[in-house]
Amino acid sequence: MSELRYLFNPDSIAVVGVSQNPSKVGSVIYQRLMKNKSQGILKAEVYPVNPNIRSINGVKVYSSISEIPDDVDLVVIAIPAAAVPNIVREAGENRAKVAVIISGGFAESGRIDLDEQLRKAIRETGIRVVGPNTIGVSDPYSGVDTFFLPRFKQLSNGKIAESLPEISPGNIAVISQSGALSEVIMDCLKVSGIGVRAIVCVGNQVDLTVEDFLRYFSNDPLTEVIAIYLEGVKDGRKFLNALIQASISKKVVILKAGKTDVAGRAAYTHTASMVGSIEVYRGAFKQAGVVEVEDMEEMVDVVKALSMMKTAKGNRLFILTNAGGLAVLSSDLAPHYGLTIPNIPEELMKKLEELKNQKIIDPIVFLQNPLDLTAQGTSQTFEEVFRVVASSGIYDLYLIMPSHQPPSVDDTVIDRLFNVYREYDCSLVVCEHGESEWSKYIRERFDQLGIPSYPDVRRALRALSALATYRKPRNRIFEKPWETNRISWLYNLGDGPLKFEDGVKILNHYGLETPKSLTVLNEEELRNVIEELSFPLVMKIYSTKIAHKSDIGGVIVGLKTQNDLIEAYKMLRKKVVDLNVEWEGVVIQEMVKGVELILGSSHDAVFGPTIMFGIGGIFTEVLRDFSVRIAPIDHDDAYEMINELKMKKILEGFRNLQPVNIEKLAETISKFSKILWENPSIRQLEINPLIASGDRFIAVDIRGTISKNKDNR
Numbered sequence: 001m002s003e004l005r006y007l008f009n010p011d012s013i014a015v016v017g018v019s020q021n022p023s024k025v026g027s028v029i030y031q032r033l034m035k036n037k038s039q040g041i042l043k044a045e046v047y048p049v050n051p052n053i054r055s056i057n058g059v060k061v062y063s064s065i066s067e068i069p070d071d072v073d074l075v076v077i078a079i080p081a082a083a084v085p086n087i088v089r090e091a092g093e094n095r096a097k098v099a100v101i102i103s104g105g106f107a108e109s110g111r112i113d114l115d116e117q118l119r120k121a122i123r124e125t126g127i128r129v130v131g132p133n134t135i136g137v138s139d140p141y142s143g144v145d146t147f148f149l150p151r152f153k154q155l156s157n158g159k160i161a162e163s164l165p166e167i168s169p170g171n172i173a174v175i176s177q178s179g180a181l182s183e184v185i186m187d188c189l190k191v192s193g194i195g196v197r198a199i200v201c202v203g204n205q206v207d208l209t210v211e212d213f214l215r216y217f218s219n220d221p222l223t224e225v226i227a228i229y230l231e232g233v234k235d236g237r238k239f240l241n242a243l244i245q246a247s248i249s250k251k252v253v254i255l256k257a258g259k260t261d262v263a264g265r266a267a268y269t270h271t272a273s274m275v276g277s278i279e280v281y282r283g284a285f286k287q288a289g290v291v292e293v294e295d296m297e298e299m300v301d302v303v304k305a306l307s308m309m310k311t312a313k314g315n316r317l318f319i320l321t322n323a324g325g326l327a328v329l330s331s332d333l334a335p336h337y338g339l340t341i342p343n344i345p346e347e348l349m350k351k352l353e354e355l356k357n358q359k360i361i362d363p364i365v366f367l368q369n370p371l372d373l374t375a376q377g378t379s380q381t382f383e384e385v386f387r388v389v390a391s392s393g394i395y396d397l398y399l400i401m402p403s404h405q406p407p408s409v410d411d412t413v414i415d416r417l418f419n420v421y422r423e424y425d426c427s428l429v430v431c432e433h434g435e436s437e438w439s440k441y442i443r444e445r446f447d448q449l450g451i452p453s454y455p456d457v458r459r460a461l462r463a464l465s466a467l468a469t470y471r472k473p474r475n476r477i478f479e480k481p482w483e484t485n486r487i488s489w490l491y492n493l494g495d496g497p498l499k500f501e502d503g504v505k506i507l508n509h510y511g512l513e514t515p516k517s518l519t520v521l522n523e524e525e526l527r528n529v530i531e532e533l534s535f536p537l538v539m540k541i542y543s544t545k546i547a548h549k550s551d552i553g554g555v556i557v558g559l560k561t562q563n564d565l566i567e568a569y570k571m572l573r574k575k576v577v578d579l580n581v582e583w584e585g586v587v588i589q590e591m592v593k594g595v596e597l598i599l600g601s602s603h604d605a606v607f608g609p610t611i612m613f614g615i616g617g618i619f620t621e622v623l624r625d626f627s628v629r630i631a632p633i634d635h636d637d638a639y640e641m642i643n644e645l646k647m648k649k650i651l652e653g654f655r656n657l658q659p660v661n662i663e664k665l666a667e668t669i670s671k672f673s674k675i676l677w678e679n680p681s682i683r684q685l686e687i688n689p690l691i692a693s694g695d696r697f698i699a700v701d702i703r704g705t706i707s708k709n710k711d712n713r
């Protein structure tokens with residue numbers, strides 16, 4: 001990916017599409033580059049190109065790239081789409097390394113042919129392309145900037161107002177799949193006092209993709225955090241692998257848009273109805289150690305914290321303030337962000353009491369966490385208390401809210417807290433509410449000192465939460481699924497719904513347990529049952545046509561006698577006759593006791609085989625307590641999936657249920673996760689319920705679909 005070096009640090013740039021009209025895109029870009037050059041930020045030579053004009057402001061305009069005497073590294077193209085492929089070819093033939101195509105009017109407008117021509121030019125000349133249909137890049141270090149929107153615009157009252165702020169150099173690299181969003185991000189980062197390594201907008205990605213930029217910034221010494229606005233990718237595994245590598249060297253934060261295509265539709269399996277594309281992306285983000293944010297505000301807040309402050313080992317938070325209300329508010333909210341506020345242990349309590357004896361802490365202060373110093377607290381009190389608590393090393397994180405309003409607090413509190421912070425190198429976030437001059441000043445100064453500050457308790461806690469939970473991912477590669485079935489007899493099966501007994505065979509092949517069952521076609525065969533199975537039993541309609549048997553009363557549990565069996569059989573037989581579906585018999589199983597779980601696996605269009613695990617049974621879709629990952633998973637993934645369940649407590653032994661062996665459960669989940677990945681003919685596979693009790697995990701209901709023909713998938 002060394003070509004990208006020429007995008008961010010070219011020695012020479014050609015701008016194709018400058019014109020006499022200064023408000024044309026090509027001209028705006030040219031002028032901006034020239035301005036950066038005159039300010040000494042941009043070192044590269046800049047050559048304007050347009051075959052129809054000779055000069056602009058006395059500067060020679062070249063009629064083509066070939067006419068430029070110098071070798072051109074970077075070509076910025078802002079001309080009508082139809083002419084672009086030829087210009088790219090010419091640039092490539094003249095040894096240009098990278099082209100940024102600003103022009104739109106390609107595949108996004110239905111001109112797939114132009115994309116084809118573009119790809120051909122790229123293939124044949126080896127040039128790399130950003131875009132088309134992009135605003136390109138803005139790099140405050142090298143001054144390469146193709147963002148063509150005006151920095152200032154006139155209001156109708158005549159006033160000239162800033163419309164797009166100038167970004168300052170920093171350590172956050174932004175990759176965006178939306179041009180408009182890139183500008184919003186620029187603005188928001190600026191307002192929060194955050195500098196940027198570079199912003200890249202990928203456009204249509206005919207050549208360079210999000211993954212390429214991820215790789216570039218992963219190896220870029222100026223980058224600390226990579227922030228991505230993501231709509232979607234084509235090759236999920238390639239993306240996931242690039243994300244993992246990026247997260248190992250940098251911190252990655254993603255705002256994922258397009259969340260409403262969530263499943264929720266009626267489907268053959270519960271998995272298919274519950275797991276939509278966003279759930280799959282989320283699973284991948286977790287496997288890649290990515291922090292996912294919900295909106296722009298959170299993006300900026302989290303990026304700020306991660307780029308400035310060191311991450312914490314745990315979630316034990318100490319809160320220090322002089323505003324009682326903020327103490328209460330923050331302790332109410334902290335648990336929502338996964339933070340705990342442990343009590344002050346005895347050792348530390350003694351030291352704080354000493355401060356009280358020395359009158360540094362006011363006698364009326366009640367010593368606890370959150371610690372409210374009251375309006376009596378001075379800047380010195382903040383410093384001394386913070387020092388004593390930080391030196392104890394008991395807490396992982398600190399939230400300090402030195403409200404400036406009381407007369408006892410002055411602005412020396414900033415440097416006082418900073419000194420302690422530096423001494424103990426802790427994870428600290430500051431919250432200062434309000435928009436008064438003082439409030440803004442305090443926040444700005446903390447930010448400048450490298451301590452992230454926020455104007456709201458909730459936002460400060462969210463930032464702390466990111467610092468507490470951030471973890472590097474495990475280094476691994478997600479391979480593409482197998483091309484041929486590991487279980488060869490799968491080729492003998494017909495396409496369509498999987499038969500129960502085939503499901504049993506598949507699961508057993510992978511070491512998963514199924515209950516003792518018998519399929520019975522007629523009343524005579526019922527007699528064999530007592531010899532083979534022991535009461536209590538369950539009888540279910542056996543049919544590949546009925547997706548959810550209990551919905552139609554097709555499952556009867558708790559059969560204790562031969563008589564019960566005959567009764568149940570008659571009832572189910574009548575149901576099938578009434579429903580007018582083909583009679584395929586009934587399945588009789590031994591009854592299993594335990595917690596009902598669900599294990600599902602399906603092919604995602606982007607990521608391939610995925611796995612979901614959660615609370616199962618007939619209410620699974622109502623409870624929606626499940627987690628998703630890209631398959632296959634390892635033991636640690638399985639553990640994390642189990643821990644994600646809101647109801648994981650019921651696995652620890654609940655009422656008359658035995659506690660579940662979590663180690664064995666994790667093993668079962670990871671075994672199951674290999675099935676689709678190793679057998680491409682299985683398109684969906686689901687166990688619901690998987691009945692868990694102690695060391696045993698029994699798949700009492702199996703559903704799945706088979707499609708052997710690749711083209712039908």
Ligand code: ADP
Binds near residue numbers: 591596
């Ligand atoms: P379906 O999902 O098609 O309605 P299931 O086979 O999953 O049919 O049965 C529905 C419910 O019946 C299960 O969620 C479980 O509560 C109960 N059940 C089914 N088979 C057994 C079994 N072998 N042991 C205990 N309970 C069972």
Ligand code: MG
Binds near residue numbers: 688689701
């Ligand atoms: Mg079921």
